[in-house]
Amino acid sequence: xxxxxxxxxxxxxxxxxxxxxxxxxxxxxxxxxxxxxxxxxxxxxxxxxxxxxxxxxxxxxxxxxxxxxxxxxxxxxxxxxxxxxxxxxxxxxxxxxxxxxxxxxxxxxxxxxxxxxxxxxxxxxxxxxxxxxxxxxxxxxxxxxxxxxxxxxxxxxxxxxxxxxxxxxxxxxxxxxxxxxxxxxxxxxxxxxxxxxxxxxxxxxxxxxxxxxxxxxxxxxxxxxxxxxxxxxxxxxxxxxxxxxxxxxxxxxxxxxxxxxxxxxxxxxxxxxxxxxxxxxxxxxxxxxxxxxxxxx
Numbered sequence: 158x159x160x161x162x163x164x165x166x167x168x169x170x171x172x173x174x175x176x177x178x179x180x181x182x183x184x185x186x187x188x189x190x191x192x193x194x195x196x197x198x199x200x201x202x203x204x205x206x207x208x209x210x211x212x213x214x215x216x217x218x219x220x221x222x223x224x225x226x227x228x229x230x231x232x233x234x235x236x237x238x239x240x241x242x243x244x245x246x247x248x249x250x251x252x253x254x255x256x257x258x259x260x261x262x263x264x265x266x267x268x269x270x271x272x273x274x275x276x277x278x279x280x281x282x283x284x285x286x287x288x289x290x291x292x293x294x295x296x297x298x299x300x301x302x303x304x305x306x307x308x309x310x311x312x313x314x315x316x317x318x319x320x321x322x323x324x325x326x327x328x329x330x331x332x333x334x335x336x337x338x339x340x341x342x343x344x345x346x347x348x349x350x351x352x353x354x355x356x357x358x359x360x361x362x363x364x365x366x367x368x369x370x371x372x373x374x375x376x377x378x379x380x381x382x383x384x385x386x387x388x389x390x391x392x393x394x395x396x397x398x399x400x401x402x403x404x405x406x407x408x409x410x411x412x413x414x415x416x417x418x419x420x421x422x423x424x425x426x427x428x429x430x431x432x433x434x435x436x437x438x439x440x441x442x443x444x445x446x447x448x449x450x451x452x453x454x
Contacts, residue, residue, distance in 0.1 A: 197379040202386065205379035214368065219387065221364040222353055225281070226395075229288020230349045234342055237293040241300025242326065245334070251301070262294040266355040274359060284356035291352035292345035299341025303334025339403040346395045350388060 179199060185191045186198030193201065209215035240258065243250035266287060273283035307330050315325045331338075357366020365384050372380035 194378060197382060201379050202382045205377075206383045206386075209368075209380070209383065215383075215387075218363065218365050218368050222357065222366065223391070225284050225356070225364065226288060226346075226349050226353050226391075229285045229352070230292045230346055232285070233289040233292030233349070234296050234345060236289065237296030237341070237345070238300055238338065240293070241297045241338075242304055242330070244297070245301040245304025246326070246330065254297075255301075258294055258297055261290060262298075266291065266352050270355055270359050279361070284353070284361070287356045288349045288352045292349040295344040295348055296338065296341040299337045299344070300334060303337030304330055306337065307333035336403075336407060339399060339406065343396055343399045343403075346399060347392055350392050350395070354388060 182196075183199050186193065186196065186201075197205075206215065240254050244254045245251070269290065270283070270287060273286055277283040277286065311329050311333070312325055315329055353364075354366050354369075357364040358370050361367050365387055369381060369384040372378075372384065
């Protein structure tokens with residue numbers, strides 16, 4: 158099986174598992190095994206989503222939430238990358254930067270949200286700042302790990318060639334740390350969506366989180382499921398985008414030419430005489446012995 162066919166098979170398996178969940182959900186709803194007031198069926202949820210789109214409620218809320226994530230994730234990813242390089246390349250920078258960021262990572266979003274609201278009010282600033290904090294820390298941790306994992310001999314060779322520090326970071330450290338950085342970006346976007354959900358449920362009237370809060374207030378379980386499904390789809394879409402960038406940016410790691418270059422050479426053929434059950438090797442006659450030399454009397 159080729160690698161491309163394996164990827165296609167894996168994609169079908171992932172969609173089949175999701176389809177199985179939807180089929181089980183629809184069957185439970187159709188047979189009455191679950192109270193529709195507790196868990197509406199997929200048809201009811203799709204009808205609620207269509208009504209929200211028709212009334213012009215869902216799409217503006219979606220645009221607001223995506224804008225908050227984009228602004229916060231962009232700033233947080235940049236900050237995490239810079240701080241990660243500082244901490245990964247300098248012991249002094251690590252001592253200065255690491256402890257505060259690790260402390261921020263240990264604080265839950267629900268504890269930071271009231272503090273940001275007190276400092277910055279009820280506008281867009283505290284919501285975007287919460288996404289910045291949520292996305293900066295995973296990128297920082299991944300960048301530190303990637304920068305420290307780069308082979309030190311590569312930097313020594315660059316220093317021996319007279320390459321400057323910033324050129325070494327751009328040409329040696331960043332390419333070597335790129336796999337870890339992109340993995341951190343994937344984690345940062347997932348954490349950023351969690352921060353958006355938390356931020357939009359605190360004194361706001363715009364965004365998918367505000368729509369979710371209103372649906373919870375009025376006991377609209379179908380609208381709540383629409384918002385939950387929308388968050389899930391947005392998370393899958395952003396993760397797929399980063400994975401596409403990762404696939405294109407890390408093509409140099411593909412094992413095609415390297416695998417062909419290091420492929421084992423075929424073993425030399427064994428002569429028929431040395432093979433098991435083969436004819437015995439031919440015996441060559443020994444050369445005649447030389448007569449002993451006589452010493453002079």
